[in-house]
Amino acid sequence: MDQSDKQFKNAVYKLVGSIPSGRVMTYGQIAALCGRPRAARSVGTIAHFGPEELPWHRVVNKVGNMASGYWGGKRVHGEHLSQEGVEIKNYRIVNIEKYLWRPL
DNA sequence: GACTTGACTAGAC
DNA sequence: AGTCTAGCCAAGT
Numbered sequence: 001m002d003q004s005d006k007q008f009k010n011a012v013y014k015l016v017g018s019i020p021s022g023r024v025m026t027y028g029q030i031a032a033l034c035g036r037p038r039a040a041r042s043v044g045t046i047a048h049f050g051p052e053e054l055p056w057h058r059v060v061n062k063v064g065n066m067a068s069g070y071w072g073g074k075r076v077h078g079e080h081l082s083q084e085g086v087e088i089k090n091y092r093i094v095n096i097e098k099y100l101w102r103p104l
Numbered sequence: 105g106a107c108t109t110g111a112c113t114a115g116a117c
Numbered sequence: 118a119g120t121c122t123a124g125c126c127a128a129g130t
Binding site for chain 3: 005008009031036037038039040041042043044045046048049
């Protein structure tokens with residue numbers, strides 16, 4: 001359904017934009033909350049073409065890894081997240097569950 | 105309009 | 118415990 005797709009994207013944007021400082025979310029989590037529990041990849045795809053204003057640097061995969069540590073040549077994550085209070089080790093998030101943001 | 109790619113996850117080996 | 122395969126969905130070509 002075309003409309004559902006738009007809603008999905010909108011939900012993803014909103015959700016990502018709702019991630020507070022010092023918190024992170026996984027693609028699977030976002031996808032699930034948007035109604036597509038298996039659409040983790042789509043979340044990443046949407047994010048890539050999506051607005052850069054959204055804090056995608058707070059979105060990481062389940063391993064706490066940030067897409068090989070950098071996107072398009074710009075490493076945005078470790079330093080940003082570390083700045084926000086997230087403990088980073090070797091470009092991976094330590095205790096990701098502890099920093100995982102769960103929307104109310 | 106169909107095939108390929110990609111910022112993922114979970115399960116199997 | 119580490120590596121590989123399959124499944125999933127949207128954007129790009």
